[in-house]
Amino acid sequence: MPEANEIAAEEFSAVVTKHRPQIFRFLLASTRDMDLAETLTQECFLKAHRNWASFRGESTAMTWLMRIAINLQKDHWRNRRMQFWRQTQVNSVDLDEASEWLPSGEGSAEQHLLARERVGQVWKVVEGLSERQRTVFLLRYVEEAELSEIARATGLSEGTVKAHLSRAVARVRAGLGGKR
Amino acid sequence: MKLIHLKKDLGEEPFKTMEQGGVRKLADAERDNEEAELDAALRDFRLSVHAWSEAAYNRPRTALAAAPRRRVWQLAAGWALGCALVAGGVSGGFYEHHQHEMKIAAARVAEQQRLAAEQRDKLAREQEEDLLAKVDSDVSREVPSAMEPLARLMAEDESK
Numbered sequence: 106m107p108e109a110n111e112i113a114a115e116e117f118s119a120v121v122t123k124h125r126p127q128i129f130r131f132l133l134a135s136t137r138d139m140d141l142a143e144t145l146t147q148e149c150f151l152k153a154h155r156n157w158a159s160f161r162g163e164s165t166a167m168t169w170l171m172r173i174a175i176n177l178q179k180d181h182w183r184n185r186r187m188q189f190w191r192q193t194q195v196n197s198v199d200l201d202e203a204s205e206w207l208p209s210g211e212g213s214a215e216q217h218l219l220a221r222e223r224v225g226q227v228w229k230v231v232e233g234l235s236e237r238q239r240t241v242f243l244l245r246y247v248e249e250a251e252l253s254e255i256a257r258a259t260g261l262s263e264g265t266v267k268a269h270l271s272r273a274v275a276r277v278r279a280g281l282g283g284k285r
Numbered sequence: 286m287k288l289i290h291l292k293k294d295l296g297e298e299p300f301k302t303m304e305q306g307g308v309r310k311l312a313d314a315e316r317d318n319e320e321a322e323l324d325a326a327l328r329d330f331r332l333s334v335h336a337w338s339e340a341a342y343n344r345p346r347t348a349l350a351a352a353p354r355r356r357v358w359q360l361a362a363g364w365a366l367g368c369a370l371v372a373g374g375v376s377g378g379f380y381e382h383h384q385h386e387m388k389i390a391a392a393r394v395a396e397q398q399r400l401a402a403e404q405r406d407k408l409a410r411e412q413e414e415d416l417l418a419k420v421d422s423d424v425s426r427e428v429p430s431a432m433e434p435l436a437r438l439m440a441e442d443e444s445k
Binding site: 134139 | 319326329331334335337339340
């Protein structure tokens with residue numbers, strides 16, 4: 106029995122090393138708050154560790170972890186709404202700051218500026234999306250997840266995922282068109 | 286890196302170039318541009334989030350360790366200041382009390398001295414009066430005997 110526990114601990118350790126950056130990235134993009142993303146990432150892996158024995162491998166570990174992360178994020182926003190009378194500190198960075206991040210050393214200064222402008226416009230649209238649309242959009246266009254994976258992680262049908270994605274992309278297209 | 290197909294996601298038919306007779310419609314070209322711009326925007330967005338996340342994930346986290354130390358320092362400083370204030374207040378109170386008692390004692394001593402001086406004055410006055418009375422009686426006894434009948438007459442006259 107101790108051997109089985111050791112194997113499980115090693116497996117889980119490997120899962121953490123492999124997927125932690127991705128979970129953190131999704132939560133950072135969803136919240137735009139580094140400290141909150143870090144806290145939720147910790148909570149996600151703590152929860153996963155507690156339930157690791159019940160993970161039956163029906164989906165990939167990443168999809169399973171993403172599902173936990175999505176639920177934690179939902180719970181967080183729900184609690185924030187419930188605590189509206191409290192003075193809650195908002196640490197989210199503004200859109201301009203979020204748009205500043207671009208891989209350096211690619212293209213001319215003009216191209217860089219153009220890319221930054223485009224990223225800012227996408228952030229603006231993402232901010233206005235519903236929670237579900239935003240989650241689906243980020244999983245697809247930031248995490249590059251397949252539609253079937255998104256459906257499993259969110260608990261929605263593939264058709265619903267497609268519909269949310271279609272609306273989100275239409276809004277991004279309109280946002281980009283609005284600049285011209 | 287996987288390629289994301291917008292058309293596949295949105296359930297649209299693959300874009301038709303419609304190059305018929307070598308003429309491409311302006312609307313199609315515009316649509317091409319729009320799609321290219323959307324693809325570019327989504328790609329830049331993804332790269333931007335990846336870059337930001339990587340930087341945030343690898344950032345040094347010294348602030349978290351420093352925060353409790355500063356809180357402990359502040360707590361210690363607060364306690365020290367509080368203790369100093371309490372000690373100052375208590376010692377100030379004692380000093381005030383001591384000063385008050387000193388004043389009372391000085392007033393008592395002054396009062397005692399005043400009473401003693403009064404006593405001394407009173408005693409001196411009484412002694413002086415006794416002396417004067419003695420002198421008077423001594424002087425009156427020295428009246429010459431030849432004058433004695435006249436003095437008796439004057440005393441009788443006064444009694445009438």
